[in-house]
Amino acid sequence: MLFSRSVLRPPLDELDRLMREHAIDAVVVPLHETMHSAFRWMTRGANLTKGFAVRVAGRETLLIAYPMERDEAAASGLSWRGVADFDHDGIFRDAPDPPIAYGRFFDRILHDLHSGPRISIEGHAPLPLYLGIAHELEKLGWSVVRHAEDLIQLARKRKSDWEIAQIRSVGERTEQVIDGVREILRSRAGDLTIGDIKRFISAGIVRRGMIEDHETIVAQGRDAGVPHSRGDASAPFRESVPLVIDIFPADRATGYFFDLTRTFCVGPVPDELRRIHADVLDAFEKARDAMKPGTPASSYQTLVCNLFEARGYPTTRSNPGTTAGYVHALGHGVGLDLHERPSFSLAATNDDLVEVDDVLTIEPGLYFPDLDLGVRIEDTFVVREGGVETLCRGRYDLAP
Amino acid sequence: MLFSRSVLRPPLDELDRLMREHAIDAVVVPLHETMHSAFRWMTRGANLTKGFAVRVAGRETLLIAYPMERDEAAASGLSWRGVADFDHDGIFRDAPDPPIAYGRFFDRILHDLHSGPRISIEGHAPLPLYLGIAHELEKLGWSVVRHAEDLIQLARKRKSDWEIAQIRSVGERTEQVIDGVREILRSRAGDLTIGDIKRFISAGIVRRGMIEDHETIVAQGRDAGVPHSRGDASAPFRESVPLVIDIFPADRATGYFFDLTRTFCVGPVPDELRRIHADVLDAFEKARDAMKPGTPASSYQTLVCNLFEARGYPTTRSNPGTTAGYVHALGHGVGLDLHERPSFSLAATNDDLVEVDDVLTIEPGLYFPDLDLGVRIEDTFVVREGGVETLCRGRYDLAP
Numbered sequence: 001m002l003f004s005r006s007v008l009r010p011p012l013d014e015l016d017r018l019m020r021e022h023a024i025d026a027v028v029v030p031l032h033e034t035m036h037s038a039f040r041w042m043t044r045g046a047n048l049t050k051g052f053a054v055r056v057a058g059r060e061t062l063l064i065a066y067p068m069e070r071d072e073a074a075a076s077g078l079s080w081r082g083v084a085d086f087d088h089d090g091i092f093r094d095a096p097d098p099p100i101a102y103g104r105f106f107d108r109i110l111h112d113l114h115s116g117p118r119i120s121i122e123g124h125a126p127l128p129l130y131l132g133i134a135h136e137l138e139k140l141g142w143s144v145v146r147h148a149e150d151l152i153q154l155a156r157k158r159k160s161d162w163e164i165a166q167i168r169s170v171g172e173r174t175e176q177v178i179d180g181v182r183e184i185l186r187s188r189a190g191d192l193t194i195g196d197i198k199r200f201i202s203a204g205i206v207r208r209g210m211i212e213d214h215e216t217i218v219a220q221g222r223d224a225g226v227p228h229s230r231g232d233a234s235a236p237f238r239e240s241v242p243l244v245i246d247i248f249p250a251d252r253a254t255g256y257f258f259d260l261t262r263t264f265c266v267g268p269v270p271d272e273l274r275r276i277h278a279d280v281l282d283a284f285e286k287a288r289d290a291m292k293p294g295t296p297a298s299s300y301q302t303l304v305c306n307l308f309e310a311r312g313y314p315t316t317r318s319n320p321g322t323t324a325g326y327v328h329a330l331g332h333g334v335g336l337d338l339h340e341r342p343s344f345s346l347a348a349t350n351d352d353l354v355e356v357d358d359v360l361t362i363e364p365g366l367y368f369p370d371l372d373l374g375v376r377i378e379d380t381f382v383v384r385e386g387g388v389e390t391l392c393r394g395r396y397d398l399a400p
Numbered sequence: 401m402l403f404s405r406s407v408l409r410p411p412l413d414e415l416d417r418l419m420r421e422h423a424i425d426a427v428v429v430p431l432h433e434t435m436h437s438a439f440r441w442m443t444r445g446a447n448l449t450k451g452f453a454v455r456v457a458g459r460e461t462l463l464i465a466y467p468m469e470r471d472e473a474a475a476s477g478l479s480w481r482g483v484a485d486f487d488h489d490g491i492f493r494d495a496p497d498p499p500i501a502y503g504r505f506f507d508r509i510l511h512d513l514h515s516g517p518r519i520s521i522e523g524h525a526p527l528p529l530y531l532g533i534a535h536e537l538e539k540l541g542w543s544v545v546r547h548a549e550d551l552i553q554l555a556r557k558r559k560s561d562w563e564i565a566q567i568r569s570v571g572e573r574t575e576q577v578i579d580g581v582r583e584i585l586r587s588r589a590g591d592l593t594i595g596d597i598k599r600f601i602s603a604g605i606v607r608r609g610m611i612e613d614h615e616t617i618v619a620q621g622r623d624a625g626v627p628h629s630r631g632d633a634s635a636p637f638r639e640s641v642p643l644v645i646d647i648f649p650a651d652r653a654t655g656y657f658f659d660l661t662r663t664f665c666v667g668p669v670p671d672e673l674r675r676i677h678a679d680v681l682d683a684f685e686k687a688r689d690a691m692k693p694g695t696p697a698s699s700y701q702t703l704v705c706n707l708f709e710a711r712g713y714p715t716t717r718s719n720p721g722t723t724a725g726y727v728h729a730l731g732h733g734v735g736l737d738l739h740e741r742p743s744f745s746l747a748a749t750n751d752d753l754v755e756v757d758d759v760l761t762i763e764p765g766l767y768f769p770d771l772d773l774g775v776r777i778e779d780t781f782v783v784r785e786g787g788v789e790t791l792c793r794g795r796y797d798l799a800p
Contacts, residue, residue, distance in 0.1 A: 033737050034524045036434050047615060047630060049739070067721075068728055071629040084721050092747055099546065101749075121531075124434045124524040126553075131521075132546035134531055146499065146532035153526075206606045215447060229471040230447060321467075321484050328468055337433050339449070347492055349501070 012061070015155035019057050025116030027151060028106060029053040029123045030130075037336035038123030038152040040255050046076035052106075053078075056115045064109065086112060099129060103136025110142065118143045122150040157333060157341040158357040163256065164382050167334065167359050170210060170251050170258035171380060171391040177204035178262060181245060185237075185400035189266045194218050195233030201247060210249035213257075214338065217246035224263070225369030227328055227376070239267030242277075242398075244376055248338050257338045258391070259361050261378035265398040274398070276366050277375045281396050283307050283364040284377045287330060291381075291388045293356045297342040300354075301330045304364050305346075313366060317346060324368050331361040334380055358383040359391075412461070415555035419457050422551060425516030428506060429453040429523045429552065430530075437736035438523030438552040440655050446476035452506075453478075456515045464509065486512060499529055503536025510542065518543045522550040557733060557741040558757040563656065564782050567734065567759055570610060570651050570658035571780060571791040577604035578662060581645060585637075585800035589666045594618050595633030601647060610649035613657075614738065617646035624663070625769030627728055627776070639667030642677075642798070644776055648738050657738045658791070659761050661778035665798040673798070676766050677775045681796050683707050683764040684777045687730060691781075691788045693756045697742040700754075701730045704764050705746075713766060717746060724768050731761040734780055758783040759791075 019027065030052050031039040039046075042053040043063055051073070052064040063080035065073035073080040083089075086108045095101035110119065119142055121130060134144040159167070184192065184200060197218050205212045219231035221241035237243070246261040263280075265273060283304045291300055305317045305326065314325035333340040342352035342360060354360070360383065365376030377396050381388035419427065430452050431439040439446075442453040443463055451473070452464040463480035465473035473480040483489075486508045495501035510519065519542055521530060534544040559567070584592065584600060597618050605612045619631035621641035637643070646661040663680075665673060683704045691700055705717045705726065714725035733740040742752035742760060754760070760783065765776030777796050781788035 032524070033739060034434065034436050036524070049614060049628070066628075067723060068627040070723075071623065071626045089720055092749075095749070097749060121527045123527060124432070124436070125527055126550060127521045127523060127525055127527075127530055128545065128547050128550055130527055131531070131534055131544065135546050144531065145528065146535050147528050150526060150528055211611070214449060223471065226471045227468040228449070228466075320489055323467055323470075339433055349492075349495070349497060 012155070014158065015055065015151060016057070018151040018155055019055075022120075022145070022147070022151060024057070024118055024120045024145060024151065026054060026056045026110055026113070026119045028110075028119060028121045029152065030121065030125045031123070032125055032129075034124060035255075036124035037156070037255070037340075038150055040336055041152060041156055043076055043078060045254060046078065047072045052109070054109060054113065056110075056113045059113065062113065097132075099132025100136050102129070102133045103140060106133065106137060107140045107142070117141065118145060120145045120147070120151060122152050153341060156335055158355055159335060159359050159382070160357075163335065164357070164359065166251060166254050166256040167258055167380070167382075168391050170249060170256055171260070173208040173210060174247055174249055174258045174260050175393050176208060177201055177247065177249075178245070178260065180204055182264075182400040185243075185264055185266055189237055189239070192237040193233065194220065194231050194235045194237060197237065197245075198231070198233055201245075205247075205249045209252050211252050213250050214248060216248070217244060217261075219244045219374070221372040222369050224374030225367045225372070226323075226374070227365065227367060237266075240265065240270060241372055242273055242375055244374055246376065246378065250338075255336050257334050257336070259334050259338060259363075259378060259380050260392055261363055261365075261376045262396070263375045263377060263398065264400045266400065269398055272371070273373060273375070276368075276373060277398055279308070279311055279313070280364050280366050280375045280377050284362060284379075284396070287362050287364065288379070288381070288388060288390075291354060291362070291383070293354055293358075293383050293385065295354055297344045297352045297354050297360075298346050298350055300362075301344045301346055304330050308364075308366070324370070325366060326364065327367055328365065331363050331378075333358060333360045335359060354383055356383055356385055360388075362388070412555070414558065415455065415551060416457070418551040418555055419455075422520075422545070422547070424457070424518055424520045424545060424551065426454060426456045426510055426513070426519045427551060428510075428519060428521045430521065430525045431523070432525055432529075434524060435655075436524035437556070437655070437740075438550055440736055441552060441556055443476055443478060445654060446478065447472045452509070454509060454513065456510075456513045459513065462513065497532075499532025500536050502529070502533045503540060506533065506537060507540045507542070517541065518545060520545045520547070520551060522552050553741060556735055558755055559735060559759050559782070560757075563735065564757070564759060566651060566654050566656040567658060567780070567782075568791050570649060570656055571660070573608040573610060574647055574649055574658045574660050575793050576608060577601055577647065577649075578645070578660065580604055582664075582800040585643075585664055585666055589637055589639070592637040593633065594620065594631050594635045594637060597637065597645075598631070598633055601645075605647075605649045609652050611652050613650050614648060616648070617644060617661075619644045619774070621772040622769050624774030625767045625772070626723075626774070627765060627767060637666075640665065640670060641772055642673055642775055644774055646776065646778065650738075655736050657734050657736070659734050659738060659763075659778060659780050660792055661763055661765075661776045662796070663775045663777060663798065664800045666800060669798055672771070673773060673775070676768075676773065677798055679708070679711055679713070680764050680766050680775045680777050684762060684779075684796070687762050687764065688779075688781070688788060688790075691754055691762070691783070693754055693758075693783050693785065695754055697744045697752045697754050697760075698746050698750055700762075701744045701746055704730050708764075708766070724770070725766060726764065727767055728765065731763050731778075733758060733760045735759060754783055756783055756785055760788075762788070
C-alpha cells in the first residue's frame with residue numbers, strides 16, 4: 001500500500017496550485033472506516049481505519065493517527081502525529097456531542113498548523129456528522145468552503161508516470177483474464193452459464209493480485225442492451241447473440257483501476273449484430289484517432305453523436321430519454337476511482353479538457369434491448385502530446 | 401447482492417421509529433461510486449454505482465436510479481424510479497453548478513414524494529459537494545438536520561435474524577481459515593515468513609466467498625504489542641514470541657463482516673507471555689460472562705479496566721496516553737461496517753447500551769511493545785436475553 005514519496009510529487013504540486021487558485025488555506029481529508037480515493041491519494045495509501053490528512057498551504061501533508069495505528073502511520077512515509085498532540089482525549093471528554101468534539105479537534109489542529117481561515121473538507125465521509133462539524137467550525141471562525149467538488153479530485157486528474165505504470169500493470173493483468181475468457185468461449189461455450197464465466201473472471205482477477213470492487217458485467221442478448229446490467233448468472237450461454245464483458249478490476253495494493261469492454265459472439269453472427277458492431281468500432285476508432293490534448297472532452301461525445309445520428313441511430317442527444325441507440329457518455333477518467341475526471345458529458349457545466357497524462361476510457365456502444373442486442377467496445381488510454389495511447393492489446397472482433 | 405424483502409423489515413421499522421423520535425420527515429442516502437454501509441443497508445445491496453435511496457416518513461424506501469442501471473435497480477426488489485421522472489436532465493442542463501443542480505433535483509424529488517421539511521442526508525458521500533447541496537436545499541426551504549450520526553447507523557445496531565445468520569456464516573468460514581493457520585503453524589512454522597501466513601490467509605478468505613476489505617493483522621513480538629500494526633511481511637516467523645492474528649473478512653455478496661483474534665506461540669512459551677495470556681483470557685471470560693442486555697456497554701470497559709489495574713497493568717483510564725498495558729476499548733459492534741454501534745468507550749457522551757440482537761466483539765488485550773509482547777483474544781457474539789452467545793468455536797490457548 002506504500003507509495004514512494006517522489007512519485008506523487010507532480011499531482012501534489014497540482015493540489016497546491018489549485019489551493020492557491022481557489023484561495024484555500026487548508027484541505028482536511030478525514031477517513032472514517034470507508035476507504036476512499038481522496039484519502040488514499042493524499043496519504044499514499046496509508047493503511048488506517050480512521051485518521052485525518054491535513055495539508056496546509058505551503059506545507060507538507062500531515063497525517064494524524066490514533067495510537068493503535070501508529071506503526072501504519074509511520075509506514076506511510078508521511079509526516080505524522082498522534083491525535084494526543086492535539087488534545088484529542090481532553091476535547092472528546094469535555095464536548096457535549098461528536099460534531100462539537102470534532103469541530104474543536106480540527107480547530108485545534110488548524111490553529112497549531114497556523115492555517116489561514118478558508119478550509120476545505122474533502123473526500124467521502126459521514127454526512128450528518130460532517131454537516132455538524134462544518135457548522136461548528138464556522139462558529140469557531142473558520143470558513144468551510146462549499147464548492148462543486150473536491151480539489152483533490154481535480155488534482156488527481158492528470159496522472160504521474162508512477163500512476164500510469166500502475167494502471168498499465170492492472171491493464172496487462174486484465175488482458176490476461178480476457179485471454180482466458182476468449183479461450184473458454186472458443187473451447188467450451190456450449191457448456192457454460194453466464195455464472196460460470198463470471199466465476200472464471202472473479203478467480204482470474206483475484207489470482208492476479210487484483211480485486212473486483214464492482215461486479216463484472218457479463219451480459220448477453222437483451223441484458224447486453226442495458227449498459228450496466230450485470231447479467232443473469234443462471235442463464236446458459238447463448239450462441240448468435242452478443243456477449244458484453246465489461247471488466248474493471250483494481251490493484252489490490254495500490255487501488256488503481258482499469259476498465260476494458262469486449263463484445264463477443266459465438267456461432268453464426270446475425271447481420272444486424274455485425275452491422276452494429278462495425279458502427280461501434282468505427283465510432284471507437286474515429287474518437288480514438290481524433291482525440292488530442294487541450295480539447296474539450298465533450299467535443300468527442302459530439303463527434304460520436306454526430307456519427308451515430310448520421311447513420312440513423314437515436315442518441316440521448318437527439319432523443320432525450322431513449323433507451324435504444326447510443327445512451328451514455330463516450331468515456332470517463334480512470335484512476336483511484338473507476339469513474340473520475342475528465343467527464344465527457346454534454347452538460348453546459350462540463351468544461352473538462354482532455355489533457356496530457358489523463359488516463360481515460362473511450363467506450364462507445366449501441367443498445368437495442370428489445371432486439372436482444374447490445375455492443376460496446378472500450379479501451380483505457382493515456383493521453384500523450386500527439387494523441388491517445390491505448391493501454392490495451394486491441395483485437396475488437398466479435399469472434400473470441 | 402440481493403436481500404429478500406422480509407428479512408430487513410425489523411430494522412427498517414427501527415429507522416421509522418428513529419425518524420419519528422428525531423422528527424425527521426425524510427432520509428436521503430446518496431451513492432457516488434464509493435459503496436457504503438448506509439446505502440447497502442437501505443437498498444438491500446442494490447448493485448449500483450450511483451443512485452439515491454429516499455425514505456419519506458410513513459412510506460416505503462424509494463430507489464432512484466440512472467437509466468443505465470435500471471436492471472440492477474429493479475433486481476433490488478425495492479420500489480424504484482428513474483432520474484428522468486424528476487427532470488434530472490433538464491435540471492442539470494440549466495443549473496449553473498453541480499451543488500445547485502443536485503439541490504434542485506432533491507428538491508423536486510422531496511416535493512413529488514410530499515415530504516415534510518426536515519430532512520437528513522446520510523451515509524458517506526463527497527463532502528464539498530454535499531456541503532453545497534445542503535446549503536442549496538436550505539435556500540429552497542428545506543431544513544437539513546445536522547446531528548451527531550446517521551439514524552441509519554443507529555437503526556442498523558440491532559440485527560435481524562437474517563443478518564445474524566449472514567454474520568454466523570462469515571464466522572464459520574473465518575474459523576476455517578484459522579484452522580488452516582493452526583495447521584501450518586503446527587506443521588511448518590520453521591519455514592514460514594509472516595508474509596507466507598498473510599498470503600495463506602488472503603487465499604483462504606477469497607476461496608470461501610469473502611473479501612479482505614482491510615488487511616489482516618499478522619503481527620509477532622514487538623508488532624503484536626501495537627494493536628493495529630499489520631505485521632512485517634518480510635520477517636521470518638519466530639518461536640517463543642506471541643503471534644497475534646486478527647482477521648475481519650466480509651461476505652463478498654452481502655457485505656457483512658466478522659471479527660476474530662487469536663494469539664499463538666510456537667515453541668517454549670516464556671513465563672511472562674503465559675501470565676499475560678492468562679490475564680487477557682480471564683478478562684475476556686469475565687466480560688463475556690457478565691454481559692447482559694439492557695446495560696451500558698461502557699460498564700464492561702470499566703470492568704476490564706478494574707481487573708487489569710488490580711493486577712498492576714496500566715490502562716488508558718489510569719494512565720492516559722500509555723502505549724503499554726490495556727490501550728483500547730473492549731469491543732465494538734459488527735455488521736455492514738467492521739466497527740459500528742455499540743461503542744464501549746468511556747467517553748461521557750457514550751450512552752450506548754448492549755441490547756438483544758446486537759452483534760459485537762469482546763476483545764481485551766495487553767500490549768508491551770518494548771518487551772516484544774502483545775496478546776489479544778477476540779470473539780464475535782450475538783446478544784441474547786440471557787447474555788451473549790459466541791459465534792466462534794473457542795480454543796483460546798497459545799498452542800496453535
